[in-house]
Amino acid sequence: MTVARRTSARPVGVAVALLVVCLATTERIWAEDQMTPLLLAVHDRPIPFRGSDGRTHLVYELWITNFSSGDATVEQVRVLGGATALATLDAAAVASRLQPAGRRDASPTLPGGGTSLLFIHLTLAANTTPPARLSHEVKAQIAAAPPGQQQMTLSGGEVAVDRRAVVVIGPPLRGDRFVAADSCCDATRHTRAALPVDGRVRIAQRFAVDWEQMDDANRIYVGPREQLRSYRIYGAEALAVADARVASVLDGLPEQTPGKFPEAISLAQADGNAVVLDLGNGRYALYAHLQPGSLRVRAGDRVRRGQVLGLVGNTGNSVAPHLHFHVMDGPSALDANGLPYEIDAFTVTGHTPGTAAFDAAEEQGTPLAITPVNPPAAVKHALPLDQTIVRFAP
Ligand SMILES: [Zn+2]
DSSP: OHHHHHHHHHHHHHHHHHHHHHHHHHHHHHHHOOOOOEEEEOOSOOOOEEBTTSSEEEEEEEEEEEOSSSOEEEEEEEEEETTEEEEEEOHHHHHHHEEETTOSSOOSEEOTTOEEEEEEEEEEOTTOOOOSEEEEEEEEEETTSOTTOOEEEEEEEEEEOOOOOOEEEOOSSOEEEEEEETOTTTOHHHHTOOEEETTEEEOTTTTOEEEEEOOTTSOSBOSOTTOGGGBTTTTOEEEOSSSEEEEEEEOOOOBOOTTSOOSSOOGGGTTOEEEEEEEETTEEEEEEEEOTTOOOOOTTOEEOTTOEEEEBOOBSSOSSOOEEEEEESSSSSSSSOBOOEEEEEEEEEEEOSOHHHHHHHHHHOOOOOOEEEEEEEEEEEEBOOTTEEEEEOO
């Protein structure tokens, strides 16, 4: 008995010791690991570029997945570059920039199991070196968390900033009083045009501009709204922005009637008559909505900078004559991601009051109440930002 008791005493001691170690380990795991019901990710690395305001801009999307069974409401998002806070999006900013996957309306609340994209636009002071990496801190209310623990701060979405050189190009048009409509970075029609294509989400139009033109009285059109020739920009020459190879040409689609939303336009016809230029180094330039029969190049042609490609029209998914122009990382207007670019020289002559005022002027033919830039500002190597009025060299 005595012997037996003594011999059994050792294993018990070891077992107790093991249990203590076990408890210590699990306590350590529980103390260090955290439930992160919001999963954060950035899929497309932001590429810094210079805007026509002289400042450095980064435009990208933070993907947020609500991996819980209840609602998650995002209240604040901080963007960090290392330990430095670069920007704070408050509740109102989040509410206007967070869009459920596949939808064009914004909401700060993700349902359980939902995924949303937060469209981020960072502006850095002129001549600031962008940080090497970005990360994010998200404050949110998680309804499925235990009472008293529903307010959470989650970190993630780490991404390296893409330091590749931005392509520098010439102007796509020549002349004066052009308006960069729906351009970068807070206009929503292009910047947020996220589409699921061939198994991936793409934003080919991320940095697109719808170029319009005003007459001397700041009107987009004069005369009957539904007539193409009423529009100042109709028939303007679309120019090759660089020496390039013509990757593809689409022609033969009819003009739409201005002022009416086109009906029965397939996705393949959305750009209307179009030209894609291969600029080299994985960059492609798209010119869309050109006049039928106006295209002067064919696929495979070599073009020189400034060469006329075709005339501005109103074909495809277009409600008024304009030139849609953007740069992307592939030859397909759908299966590509938009890339920023810089135009080597242009002059900023003014600004419109904003998208709503521009839309009204385009709908009614009324003059835009522009704010002139006096004297006009010569800009080098920059992307014309939204609602900037621009003169290109004649
Ligand atoms: Zn467009």
